Amino acid sequence: MTPARPVYFISDHTGITAEIIGKSLLSQFPGEAFAPVSLPFVDTLEKANHAAQQVRDDWALANIKPLVFSTLTDPAARAALDACGALVMDIYGHFLSMLAGEIGYPPQPLRGRSHGMSDANAYRTRIDAVNFALAADDGLGPEKYQRADLILVGVSRSGKTPTSLYMAMQYGLCVANYPLTPESFDASIGSPPGLPKSLQPYRAKLRGLTLEPERLAQIRSERRPNSPYAALETCRQEVKQAELLMRSEGIPIVDSSHRSVEEISALIKHSLTGER
């Protein structure tokens, strides 16, 4: 068996950028075994030297050349790390020199700009949006719908809450969510079928989540095993009625069965901005 190859994510700040790009690249080699180590807050030359030594030690131990994804901004620290001799993918080094060439002057190596609070307004927007998502979760706070950028609707456990939170955290969008329950379908029996009253004034903000009944039953079973709530037949009925309602109201629907929260959020955001 080949030993797992050491992989380092080295950053002078949170390490989020280095981890995301590194994992994204490594995912293109699904047959390989990697042993990841994160070294955030490498913010002095001494720590960079120390990190380089750690990589060298690991190399000697694992007997396979480590991969290093680095977003160090200080040129001296970058040089110190590079001296470890492993395969260093210096993300800033490569692309910043391309950018500097085009923009016409060198970058200002200040760390922590991307995941810090340097853009205080954008940061506040995101945190406010998280608080909004919590206050308007699962049908709460309909008086807040006027402020909402979006209102997600769908049956229980279709992914509304994590999607609302992710869109808030990542994009700073205020996303409410409203559950379509069997009661809300029943209510329309006798009276003309339609949207719950509190949603009616906000048709343009509505986006639907749906999923395969089999997947829904599986998710609900983890929560309440062997309950009527989790029964496949219940799920079939609810999904059918919810989709019927959403279609008749012209609400755009995303299928969350095989999509991550990131994928659902990006799809919905993309449809919002109308970017092609």
Add this chain to the structure above:
Amino acid sequence: MTPARPVYFISDHTGITAEIIGKSLLSQFPGEAFAPVSLPFVDTLEKANHAAQQVRDDWALANIKPLVFSTLTDPAARAALDACGALVMDIYGHFLSMLAGEIGYPPQPLRGRSHGMSDANAYRTRIDAVNFALAADDGLGPEKYQRADLILVGVSRSGKTPTSLYMAMQYGLCVANYPLTPESFDASIGSPPGLPKSLQPYRAKLRGLTLEPERLAQIRSERRPNSPYAALETCRQEVKQAELLMRSEGIPIVDSSHRSVEEISALIKHSLTGER
């Protein structure tokens, strides 16, 4: 005035990787004006050609060379995009060839590995952690503390909830949070001061958040202006008592006054793993 330079984030999937690395690099040129456009889901050759055309059109309009951050995985699509002639930072193209050289065989260009559900277990862990954070928010569900990776404590509005949610979403950690209220301090008058009872068995999991009273007053004022809750003197008292309690219990403290949720989370996670 220089016109804002068009910046494109082009991806065959969610675009999250391209946006994060692009924004991170651009933040090193704080004096420049950029006009960002995201083009996710460019997953056919036709769409890549279309994206290249859009970049060219924008270039003609803005009269300044656009910057393109691309994470396209298909070599033909990458070539099509590259033909736009702008400054294309082909993240996969550059680093994947470095990686392929070291690993010894070419990458398998499958899109959507990094923000999709290809690692179903890791994804489920993250979503379960989000649900955990919601169920154990603000002192709820103390019976869940046994399952918690961490329990954040701190005064109201010290950043516990968004941090718990971010650590869940980003790292898949189960993070509960418990508010230190004036009542919890009062309760200790007369009796020996100490931790609320429900936290006592979980000392090793506790992490404290604190912040400057001035910053706390500002945050609370946005929520309840001119209330005793938001008064600077109240904030001073609460912060003082909370810090006293946390210190006397040996709880590691992070100051959230000038830190983003990403920074706080990375700091706490870093302290957890003991990675140097």
